[in-house]
Amino acid sequence: MTSETIARPIPPVQYLNAQFRWRWSEIAFWLATLLPPLLTPNYLGLASQIAITGLFALSLDLILGFSGIVSLGHAAYFGIGAYTAGLLSKWGWGEPLSGLLIAAIAAGLFGYLTSFIIARFRHLALIMITLGLGLVLQAAANSAGSITGGFDGLQGVHTWPIFGRIHFDLWGYTAYGYALTGLFLIFLISRRLTHSPFGLALRGIRENGQRMPAIGAPTRRHIRTVYTIAAIIAGIAGAMLTQTTETVSLEALGFQRSADVLVMLILGGTGRLYGGLVGAAVYMIARDQFSGLNPQYWYFWIGLLLIAVVTFLPNGILGGLSLLVGRVKARS
Amino acid sequence: MPPVFGVLFDGVAYGMLLFLLSVGLSVTLGMMNFVNLAHCSFAMLGGYVTVTLMSLFGWPFFATLPAAFAAAAAASVVLERTLFRRFYHANELEQCLLTIGIVFVSIAAAAYFFGTTDQPVQLPAYLHTSINFKGLNLSVYRMFLTGVAVLITLMLVATIEKTRFGAQVRAAVNNQRMARGLGINVDRLFAITFALGSGLAGLGGALAIELVGLDPSFALTYLIYVLIVVSVGGLGSIAGSFAAAMLLGVSDVAGKYYVPATGSFLIYLVMIVLLMLRPSGIFGRR
Numbered sequence: 055m056t057s058e059t060i061a062r063p064i065p066p067v068q069y070l071n072a073q074f075r076w077r078w079s080e081i082a083f084w085l086a087t088l089l090p091p092l093l094t095p096n097y098l099g100l101a102s103q104i105a106i107t108g109l110f111a112l113s114l115d116l117i118l119g120f121s122g123i124v125s126l127g128h129a130a131y132f133g134i135g136a137y138t139a140g141l142l143s144k145w146g147w148g149e150p151l152s153g154l155l156i157a158a159i160a161a162g163l164f165g166y167l168t169s170f171i172i173a174r175f176r177h178l179a180l181i182m183i184t185l186g187l188g189l190v191l192q193a194a195a196n197s198a199g200s201i202t203g204g205f206d207g208l209q210g211v212h213t214w215p216i217f218g219r220i221h222f223d224l225w226g227y228t229a230y231g232y233a234l235t236g237l238f239l240i241f242l243i244s245r246r247l248t249h250s251p252f253g254l255a256l257r258g259i260r261e262n263g264q265r266m267p268a269i270g271a272p273t274r275r276h277i278r279t280v281y282t283i284a285a286i287i288a289g290i291a292g293a294m295l296t297q298t299t300e301t302v303s304l305e306a307l308g309f310q311r312s313a314d315v316l317v318m319l320i321l322g323g324t325g326r327l328y329g330g331l332v333g334a335a336v337y338m339i340a341r342d343q344f345s346g347l348n349p350q351y352w353y354f355w356i357g358l359l360l361i362a363v364v365t366f367l368p369n370g371i372l373g374g375l376s377l378l379v380g381r382v383k384a385r386s
Numbered sequence: 387m388p389p390v391f392g393v394l395f396d397g398v399a400y401g402m403l404l405f406l407l408s409v410g411l412s413v414t415l416g417m418m419n420f421v422n423l424a425h426c427s428f429a430m431l432g433g434y435v436t437v438t439l440m441s442l443f444g445w446p447f448f449a450t451l452p453a454a455f456a457a458a459a460a461a462s463v464v465l466e467r468t469l470f471r472r473f474y475h476a477n478e479l480e481q482c483l484l485t486i487g488i489v490f491v492s493i494a495a496a497a498y499f500f501g502t503t504d505q506p507v508q509l510p511a512y513l514h515t516s517i518n519f520k521g522l523n524l525s526v527y528r529m530f531l532t533g534v535a536v537l538i539t540l541m542l543v544a545t546i547e548k549t550r551f552g553a554q555v556r557a558a559v560n561n562q563r564m565a566r567g568l569g570i571n572v573d574r575l576f577a578i579t580f581a582l583g584s585g586l587a588g589l590g591g592a593l594a595i596e597l598v599g600l601d602p603s604f605a606l607t608y609l610i611y612v613l614i615v616v617s618v619g620g621l622g623s624i625a626g627s628f629a630a631a632m633l634l635g636v637s638d639v640a641g642k643y644y645v646p647a648t649g650s651f652l653i654y655l656v657m658i659v660l661l662m663l664r665p666s667g668i669f670g671r672r
Contacts, residue, residue, distance in 0.1 A: 171662060189654045193650055353494050354490065357491035364476075
């Protein structure tokens with residue numbers, strides 16, 4: 055593709071527009087998300103969890119896949135969103151949409167404050183600092199057990215009907231519709247974002263963080279912006295999980311969740327927006343199927359899978375698929 | 387004597403343990419920039435070797451220590467030759483993922499073979515006692531641990547500073563490409579250093595059982611402490627690792643003694659602040 059661009063330079067606006075055009079496979083993907091209520095109505099609880107986790111993975115993709123910021127503590131923002139929504143509801147305000155908004159603001163605020171630290175580091179120091187931030191928050195939530203409910207979780211969370219009309223039903227139709235709508239809207243925003251000049255600048259930072267300032271790009275400001283956006287999205291995902299399951303516990307901001315979402319994203323493929331969604335679906339369906347397995351042994355397979363993916367499929371499932379499609383196309 | 391000396395004594399012993407666990411990772415990270423998150427899995431392997439040899443084969447505690455060292459070193463050589471060496475030029479994310487995968491596998495394997503409960507270890511009686519020194523109860527085991535660690539540190543420093551091998555290691559840590567240019571076989575050097583470092587971790591794991599217990603989550607729990615030591619101390623710096631391990635050991639024990647409510651909160655906070663002030667660690671160069 056690069057050689058083609060060099061041979062025949064196209065105007066930048068045209069290039070961005072061509073990238074932004076919807077493909078048939080994308081439309082098919084989103085139509086397929088409407089199938090669970092029709093085909094597998096018994097698994098709607100799982101389906102809404104997948105949509106929420108996919109949203110969380112999408113937020114990690116924005117910073118890791120598009121900007122090259124490795125984070126081992128992304129669950130911190132998910133957890134802040136989850137606890138904000140949970141505490142609001144516990145203190146008597148269970149309206150879901152305003153709850154989402156307030157959770158997004160809380161997570162975004164924390165994301166904005168920490169982004170000043172994040173933007174200064176790269177490589178190992180960055181990994182350590184994100185890990186440390188996540189652990190600090192986890193330890194803090196653990197010590198503040200009287201507010202967060204500690205390991206038992208927050209009791210008394212109740213979500214009011216959406217718009218005062220649509221109740222969250224026992225079967226999870228509302229929950230799935232709610233999570234899917236949220237995922238789709240935020241996906242549209244992220245898609246617009248990554249195909250904008252700002253998105254291109256982020257990819258430039260990912261590819262070479264030292265050369266970008268040399269061509270006049272405000273690298274640190276870009277990193278701060280995208281990190282805050284990712285924190286907001288993660289916070290929304292956390293709030294949605296609290297609202298649809300009406301519970302929140304320390305596990306929402308633990309290291310395990312940060313590691314899981316990283317695994318899902320890597321499994322699906324980074325830097326493609328869909329990678330996190332596919333990875334979340336594959337990971338969570340597999341975990342549901344093997345739920346009889348002791349969690350200890352579940353991680354044995356996850357570990358093997360990680361080793362295999364990094365060794366044989368460095369761009370994840372979607373990367374492997376696009377390689378396959380490219381080969382088939384080249385042959386025909 | 388006031389209890390502050392007791393806290394200091396325990397903290398130093400704990401710090402020594404952390405130093406044993408982390409020094410190998412620091413040197414290999416400094417040399418190859420290879421982020422080996424599976425380092426504490428080797429430590430855990432050492433611990434389980436000691437437990438197995440003692441309970442199943444009735445070996446005395448002291449005889450199991452070299453075995454723990456050898457087993458961890460051998461396992462690391464096998465993994466290094468087959469898996470890790472393909473990833474020296476990969477980015478740090480891929481290295482992280484590969485090695486965290488190994489951590490997951492090792493935790494599951496340990497849980498499968500040994501169960502998730504704490505492993506018992508029966509120390510010789512004379513290590514179990516404590517000496518009363520001017521009103522302070524000093525555990526003999528902690529003294530023994532500190533002694534072993536000091537001995538190993540001296541040996542390590544002597545090796546690095548005085549031998550030809552040590553000079554090559556220093557050269558490779560300092561500038562890997564230049565060292566290659568001078569004809570040093572950095573790959574072989576790295577394999578040896580990697581084995582030695584993992585062996586030390588295995589020894590640390592065996593020595594740690596009495597102090598902190600041993601269960602499958604060891605590989606992840608102590609990984610965090612080891613990473614803190616390495617990143618705060620500075621990559622490739624033995625003195626830095628030593629200082630950071632002491633700092634962490636003493637402040638962790640003191641924190642749990644004086645302000646138990648905050649838990650490990652303070653340690654993480656101190657790490658973040660230190661890294662913000664000195665991103666390459668206390669003794670770091672890069």
